[in-house]
Amino acid sequence: MQNKVIEQFDSCVMGTYGRFPVVMETGEDRLATALDGKEYIDFGSGIGTNSLGFCDESWVEAVCEQAKKIQHTSNYYYTKVQADFAKKLCDETGYKKVFFGNSGAEANECAIKLARKYSFDKYGKGRHTIITLVNSFHGRTIATLSATGQDVFHNYFFPFVEGFKYAKANDIDDLMEKLDDTVCAIMVEFVQGEGGVIPLDKEFVDEIVKLCKEKDILFIADEVQTGIGRTAKLLASEHYGVKPNVTTLAKGLAGGMPIGACVADESCCDVLSKSTHGSTFGGNPIACAGGLAVLNKVCAEGFMAELSKKADYLWEKLSQIDAVEKVSGKGLMIGMNLKGKSAADVCKACLDEGLLVLTAKEKLRLLPPLTITYEEIDKGIEILKKVLA
DSSP: OHHHHHHHHHHHSOOOSOOOSOOEEEEEBTEEEETTSOEEEESSHHHHTOTTOBSOHHHHHHHHHHHHHOSOOOTTSOOHHHHHHHHHHHHHHTOSEEEEESSHHHHHHHHHHHHHHHHHHHHOTTOOEEEEEBTOOOOSSHHHHHHSBOGGGSSSSOSOOSOEEEEOTTOHHHHHHHOOTTEEEEEEOSEETTTTSEEOOHHHHHHHHHHHHHHTOEEEEEOTTTTTTTTSSSSTHHHHTOOOSEEEEOGGGGBTBOOEEEEEOTTTTTSSOTTSSOOSSTTOHHHHHHHHHHHHHHTSTTHHHHHHHHHHHHHHHHHTOTTEEEEEEETTEEEEEESSOOHHHHHHHHHHTTEEOEEETTEEEEOOOTTOOHHHHHHHHHHHHHHHO
């Protein structure tokens, strides 16, 4: 049956992904079950998206209840669930206002437009350059590909969008060389996810904050992957003791529903006025219901403290595996350099043994659900040890 589904799928869907030959059918908590009945412990959470695991009871109830009420209205009208979600998100993150889209790329597009209009409104044309970092990843639209600081992505789709410069991460001298009078924003990931799960140095981040204040340019944080508890803080910026002017969110924000969010502080939250930006599906009631369920759980008292303990436990277990050379990242956003083994080969071998993991460049990557249990961590570690032995 699985082969028939795969054959039908491949005959109708563009081949833009390197898919494993597994048809996922159901999921419960941190366990996915394929069409052939095989079970998989999830250490990938749909690339950091199923933050509460599969079909969390409170999340399912919220999504289904909203689906029975109204599924879509367009943004010509108000909905209570979007109002409640927006307030909860702003209250918990400390930002003033939010724009809702449907993905991380859309959230970053919003941030790019916001930064350029912020400078245009104050200084006129010509102040439009955005500095991002070498090895960054910001999305797959033309603009966010252009913002991405990896040459491998800058092919085929010419011409790319102008107005981006790439500075070396943790190299303030290189950043200063790129910083001229055309710059309107600096955009970073606090932990470069697709670039290899590499955190920024605090000194580098502090210098960015200082430069942005001195030159009246916006500091944008792409927290599409790091946000909403992934690093054992609600936002990764909390690890650095800073608050960017703009933060973008997606992935784990709605627990598996398509969503993107661009939150902004008082300095720039009113820059995008009527008709300057929009999204047909942005702020969809069902997605907002899922997002509100996620925030209610991850922002509950004690959740982050327990999450931090589980992250420490997992890091300790990984550090004890002989084949693991180095562990990087923060919280439950983990990259591993392996001794003498290909991450891609290990990823496939783990799948064969019933464990879902990911890769990031040459590293094996783990993004387990925030609700994972110690028992499930132990089971996953045993499979990983077996594969790496």
